Amino acid sequence: MTLEQQFVEHTGKMRAYQEALALLYWDLRTGAPKKGVDLRSETIGTLSSELFALSTSDAFGELLSALETEKDGLIPVMRRSVEESRKEYDLSKKIPPEEYKEFVVLQSKAESVWEDAKAAGDFSMFEPYLEKLVATTKKMIGYWGEKNGSAYNTLLDQYEPGMTTEILDKVFGELRERIIALVQKIADSEHKPQTSFLFGQFPKEAQRDFSYEILGQLGYDFEAGRLDETVHPFMTNINRKDIRVTTKYDEKDFRTAVFGTIHECGHALYEQNLGEELSGLPVETGASMGIHESQSLFFENFVGRNDKFWNKNFELLKQYAPEQFKGIEVADYWRAINESKPSLIRIEADELTYALHIMIRYELEKGLFNGDLEVKDLPRLWNDKYEEYLGIRPSNDAEGVLQDVHWAGASFGYFPSYALGYIYAAQFKNAMLKDLPDYDELLEQGDVTPIREWLTENIHKHGAVKKPLEILQDATGEGLNAEHLASYLEQKYTKIYQLN
């Protein structure tokens, strides 16, 4: 066997473990019975530990070293695969295997406890687990060594290579200022959309059927995926031909399911359209969390909240809930779904205030890892910041600090990717308009294909062969730039609220 063949065989074996683990997690979050959770956690621990052993084996290390000596002779997908594997290898190799296994078991149990704590609205149930998660993550940072000068930068770099609190403080600062200015103008506007018709009794089955319709229209391939119900919606890559989405049905507010489904569909389209030549290699994945989020947010906001999209689809929606939308015009419907109003739940937040939710989480995480913030203080600080930025205060932990699953999975440093995804998405939209000036007409005709193909051509098909900023530069001709998002928001909300 050539070195490349050995590499493909080894990473193929790792892929098998990844598929099993993805399914074990998917199942836990879509209906696995409660009493089996403890044993399931052990199983996840055992298999993660085996995968960890494979990805940090001396044999794999030697294989990587051998491939690196003939780097120049490798084709680009293989060269980048070796680079990515080396990065992961070095990151993992520094953690003692036993501690890694315990950490995975802890995460799995913490997710289950978090679900109960959220149901009970009681942070104290989750607190000891979160404390352990933070302490263990700090210990891991000790093993890895600090990157870019701080503990939290080490975490940021794992999700978005090169990202630092210095960059984020600046970009988020600019955005925050312009968003808060808009939020205040909107609060003062006398032209607020009517929204009462949004809140009806939209049967779960009808929401599910509509979700299937929209997924089909956006080009989601149901022969290579499925839709299920969960508590906190997610997309998961079981294998490259099995890309699953999940959603949540709120019968009193159909928007949770509709925009949640479109969001996860954006993630899924990325994974369903990765280049065939990446098949079975480590680069057969998204370029970064931020780029991934740019795809979900592109579909959620630039497709799902576009007025022309609803010119096409409002009549369809009406068929599923005829009573609820009787006598409502599409223009009023569009203004209603774009209402901006400070709210408590991130995943239900509007396009404008969403980034403020992210900034709060970012500041708390930064405090936990770079400052002296303690886990026990989180509920109070969380609530204080919501009051400061959004002018509202959670009345319990379920609608406050317990709302997101991320911390239960120790995904510290992940949240900023959501806001970065926003900024990237606005940049992609701006560039796309040069190639597809009839963007709005395409949505009005229900023909999303050219839009999806543009994204596939510029983003999806490259997987992780290109790095995030390379993708951005090649697709848009510029670097990270918050201006496009800020001016898009200003134009849109000026129109909706007739600001001046």
Next chain:
Amino acid sequence: MTLEQQFVEHTGKMRAYQEALALLYWDLRTGAPKKGVDLRSETIGTLSSELFALSTSDAFGELLSALETEKDGLIPVMRRSVEESRKEYDLSKKIPPEEYKEFVVLQSKAESVWEDAKAAGDFSMFEPYLEKLVATTKKMIGYWGEKNGSAYNTLLDQYEPGMTTEILDKVFGELRERIIALVQKIADSEHKPQTSFLFGQFPKEAQRDFSYEILGQLGYDFEAGRLDETVHPFMTNINRKDIRVTTKYDEKDFRTAVFGTIHECGHALYEQNLGEELSGLPVETGASMGIHESQSLFFENFVGRNDKFWNKNFELLKQYAPEQFKGIEVADYWRAINESKPSLIRIEADELTYALHIMIRYELEKGLFNGDLEVKDLPRLWNDKYEEYLGIRPSNDAEGVLQDVHWAGASFGYFPSYALGYIYAAQFKNAMLKDLPDYDELLEQGDVTPIREWLTENIHKHGAVKKPLEILQDATGEGLNAEHLASYLEQKYTKIYQLN
């Protein structure tokens, strides 16, 4: 670590792989997307191969040998666990790992092809896979060495230790004679039940809701399991606190779902009630396929087809399909669901003719492995035998030789367990009546608990600590005896058809 601790650690690791594999299979059969099947098969192949390596490792072999030298000092559950592991070890150790992996991949692909072939009603699509499955199984028998004098006996022994074609030919011969005599009397009877009201348009959702009701009533623990839809219903042990059942909804014939669900529930109750002291050990499983089947058939026939059970539940059923059962009396309903009539599909066969379906499969398998029967001749021979024993002939392969999944999974030698389960179940029922003379009244009151507890006490809790014939002897005071089943059938059908 003591030897026992090492053993528990090793078998615990094997259990993690078993959980992952069980879930990967469950998912394939309850809704995994089509395009992901090829990669899924590879994943199953890789993990099965890893599990195989664990269960045949030299280290495990040495551990077993070491434990065997101090056998007398082990507690019974541990001693029997070591015995079972040794049996499996010796069985597996003789197969070259690479061939084992190919065999598993073949089975996984064959199951998928079988589904397509069945949908198309075309045996020729499945034929090359079945040929490979038979040839490979024969090769495996070559590695194992023949047991009890013939190739097919080697397979029988794996599902039901000690079982041979000599025993089966005799027991099946006796039963066949008495069943065929009854079938002929029934055909001549002028007192046939009215059954037209059984075939309506019973909505899938209502069938599902009724299935949930019945599962709850029988004591199925939904916090340690779930119910899903599939093509060929099965029960699966994901982990000891996650015991899943599946069913199939036929809107034109609700009996498929109702009796299928009760059948799988019987299997599930066995697994949900294994003794806690077996936890994590290899004996935490059913004693044999036949004993397992005795539990599903006990619930399907001695509970689900009992007249007093329906005195309790017919009104409930009516609530789910009021139009269909309007004006029908429970006595007529009970006669209708116990109609005996030669039919083509095993899983829809009635209590009386069921064993004939098994005998046909048994004879074909015996011919494939001990005789000169060829795979290409199966459809014709299958149809001929149905004509001979049941007087009816399948019009296509979907309702003939393609109806069961078992051969696609290379489970040759498994079918006879179904008929054995029947015989065991009738013996258990007979013994149970001595302890619970008010058996019928309990069912009439909807109080299945004492019945389930008797089964748990005498069968479930022992797992594989006792061997099949030990369980039978301890619970009933006798050995294998077809008389109880034969006379039960004679009494029941004499009543229903007013035979003389």
